[in-house]
Amino acid sequence: MNDSDQDRKKSLWEVMKSADSTAPNPEETTEEPPDPQPLKGLWSVMGQNTSAENEIDEASELPEENYEQQAVGTQPPPFTAEEFDNFRKYTSTSSNLSHSLAGLVFGIAAVLFSFLATSPNIWMKFPSSLCGVVAVLFGLTSLSQAQRLENRNSELIKSVAGILLGLAGMFLGPTVWQQFGDQARRGNNREFTASNLESLGTALQEYHDINHQFPTGDILKKNEKGETVPHHGWLSSLLPYLGQEELFQQINFDVPYNDPQNSAAMTQNVEPFFAAGSSRKKTAQGFGITHFAGIAGETIETNSGLGEAGIFDNENAVRRQDIVDGLSQTFVAGEISHEFPAWGQPGNWRRIGKGLNQEFNGFGNAAGDGAFFLMADGSVKFFSNKTSADVLKKLSTRDGNEAIPAEF
Secondary structure (H helix, E strand, C coil), rough: HHHHHHHHCCHHHHHHHHHHHHCCCCCCCCCCCCCCCCCCCHHHHHHHHHHHHHHHHHHCCCCHHHHHHHHCCCCCCCCCCCHHHHHHHHHHHHHHHHHHHHHHHHHHHHHHHHHHHHHHHHHHHHHHHHHHHHHHHHHHHHHHHHHHCCCCCHHHHHHHHHHHHHHHHHHHHHHHHHHHHHHHHHHHHHHHHHHHHHHHHHHHHHHHHHHCCCCCCEEEEEEECCEEEEEHHHHHHCCHCCCHHHHHHHHCCHHHHHHHHHHHHCCCCCCCCCCCCCCCCCCCCCEEEEEEEEEECCCCEEEEEEECCCCCCCCCCCCCCEEECCHHCEEEEEEECCCEECCCCCEECCCCCCCCCCCCCCCCCCCCCEEEEECCCCCEEEEECCCCCHHHHHHHHHCCCCCCCCHH
């Protein structure tokens, strides 16, 4: 045993003295003493410090290359060819999955956006077309990549589904939903126009019930020279029967409709005077317009002689009993699509001419497929462009005694 080993050994007196110095005084604390620990042997206590110091000495005797190895560590080996191929397949699969899924999502969006084509706004037709093109492009890209995948069947299904949905979205809008929207709007437009014409028919019947005659085509007055000239049109006479009594009171019928005294009244719009789909732009003088015109101004040769068109006559007021062709078989007014007059303007009547939507100054509607007409009994009927001009002229006379086809 060398000197260093003797230094590490402790005497029995030193061990017992150190144990006494570290023991707590029971009179100095009120805490409960800890659980008694098992007694250690004398040599285990004396050799405790020695084992710790031996571990330090053994660690100091390690060779230097072990320190370097522990500090630097072992470098990972490079990717093998098989691992690299698996990584490439994984990235390729992820890319194809994203393309097929994107194509499917854009395809569904294209179908949903195709419903916007029901709107008359042209910009509403672009979202479905754009989404459809993107869906097709993603689907084609995914198809080309799916051939190299193990699960190619599922990817092919999603790619094809995205392409088909994209194409459906692009073509459903203009071929189906736009037509559906146009039909719905035409139905609404026809209902609006027919309703306003029926209001005019009701006003005409009420006017006749009170005055025992229909209004004349124009309201005639004498000018400063003593000449009888038209001042106002037949629509102005119906204002009190259309709920426009206040507007009627604003009009001075002793001066023409376009006199400055009547500007405040004539610049106003009257809703029952409008048809659907046509412009409501006012005249150059700022007067409110109408989309309806009376039937008059034409003497038609019939099988029984000459027949007078319509009910608006400036020379003589027409009564119900003067309409010998039948109230339900005689035109009173109709829908026009061009040359809109001011609603207070005199001379607001037209001839049937060559047919519906055939002449700029004739009868027709904004859709160009026919026109609504108001009959003398207050009913409203729609006539298509296929209706011959001969039939229309027969329906326009009040006393021609013509034979009218049963379907009319």
